[in-house]
Amino acid sequence: MNKYGLFLGCNMPAIRPDVERAMRLAIPALGIELVDLEGSACCPAFGTFPSADEIASLAVSGWNLSIAEKEGVNSLVQCGSCYSVLRMAREKLVKDEEKRERVNELLKKVDKHFEGKTCPRHVIDILFNDVGTEKISQSIKKDLQGLNVVVQYPCHTRFPSDVLGFDSPGRPRMLQKLVEALGATVQGYSRELQCCGGAGGFARQAYQDALKFSKKKFDAMVRETQVDFIVVNCITCLMHMEKVQKEFSKEDREFSIPVFDYAQILALCMGFDPKEVASISIIPRDKVIERVTGAP
Amino acid sequence: MIDLTKANHHLWKEIMEEDAGDIRHCFNCGTCVSGCPAAEAESPLHIRRLVRMVLLGLEEKLLEDGTPWMCVTCTACEEMCPMGVKPFEVGLAIRRWQTRKDETYLPLATTEIFETGHTQPVEKIGELRKSLGLPEIPPTIAKFSELLKVFQAMLKETEIVKNNDYMFKEGNKK
Secondary structure (H helix, E strand, O other), X not given: OOEEEEEOOOHHHHOOHHHHXXXXXXXXXXXXXXXXXXXXXXXXXXXXXXXXXXXXXHHHHHHHHHHHHHHOOEEEEOOHHHHHHHHHHXXXXXXXXXXXXXXXXXXXXXXXXOOOOOOOEEHHHHHHHHHOHHHXXXXXXXXXXXXXXEEEOOHHHOOOHHHHOOOOOOOOOHHHHHHHOOOOEEOOOOOOOOOOOOOOOHXXXXXXXXXXHHXXXXXXXXXXXXXXXXXXXXXXXXXXXXXXXXXXXHHOOOOOOOEEEHHHHHHHHHOOOHHHHOOOOOOOOHHHHHHHHOOO | OOOHHHOOOOHHHHHHHHHOOHHHHOOOOOHHHHOOHHHHOOOOOOHHHHHHHHHHOOHHHHHOOOHHHHOXXXXXXXXXXXXXXXXXXXXXXXXXXXXXXXXXXXXXXXXXXXXXXXXXXXXXXXXXXXXXXXXXXXXXXXXXXXXXXHHHHHHOOOHHXXXXXXXXXXXXXX
């Protein structure tokens, strides 16, 4: 199936629409058709309905899943928590007949229905397993030769692996290989697999503690690598890994490591306009963009 | 000293609803805590401790415990648990139980989703989206007001909205 429904979620279209633009340009350039999931809503994020009422939560996920199912497409998801919420809801709805019936009763009144015929997939999974690194290497006009990259795997795409995994949960490598396909050198470090600290309630309930947690990651990163920029593939990782650097710079030495979503750096290598695909950031990305595009 | 004479021995059934069962297999090994980001906080989330509180029936203490809300939702605990307890699901189930018992726990983002379909104002950055070559309003529920009404009608049939109907209002948007 070369056609996917683009699941937008909330943060990407509202806060980082340049990532949405990058995805809408770069992914079709690899031969994948993206269709809109018209009328889709919040996934709903774990801190919302899943923390208040399970059936209401499954009904909202069911609403979203039924839209893709009606289109006959798997959804393509970038946000880690949207991916995890939708996959875990789908698992419950498929395996638990009673919950499925209760949710379908709610959906019936709004002319929707869930069967589980299609399935949400994360964009890393689709790019690595369906498109492949070879095709990606052939699709680019500029490469990242000579640049050192650190990758951030979204936790929500790793666990629980029996429900939603596609890469090795303990030793994921797909994002690394996707970045290497663009010519960059990916450098590992001791805290590579540590959570960014941005999702859920930790940063909201104990901000200073969450900052300290993220600081350990960044300290290890600068100590152990020659990082030029970070590549993430989750909207929360993108926003949080920029935000914390700004906070560290107030207290400690300056941190200014640019952060890109994979679709953004891919789109830049394909020659798309940086003003469209990589224009919103807290940490300046101009130097990397100039290096990739060759334009000052 | 924990006074177990005041404990609610059915608490685990109340909290785990129909998913009860596996939580009793917990032998308190702490694997769930060892990989948990929020366990590094000064007042840490210790999911193992919460599971103990549920099993011992420490209702009053658990109701005032805010640590379940610190979870980053990474689900590493669920991956690592050797007993299949699904600690992540236990944390969410405790949040739901707290919300049922005390409406001040109700996450306000649920009311935002009810009002707009989203947790972020996706319809408010039209100019910026247009400048990037995107449609001003994304083709989500934000674009279709009729669908939003239908979405709200669906949610009105759920317990959480029925029981807290004064918090869930249509038309607060904008």
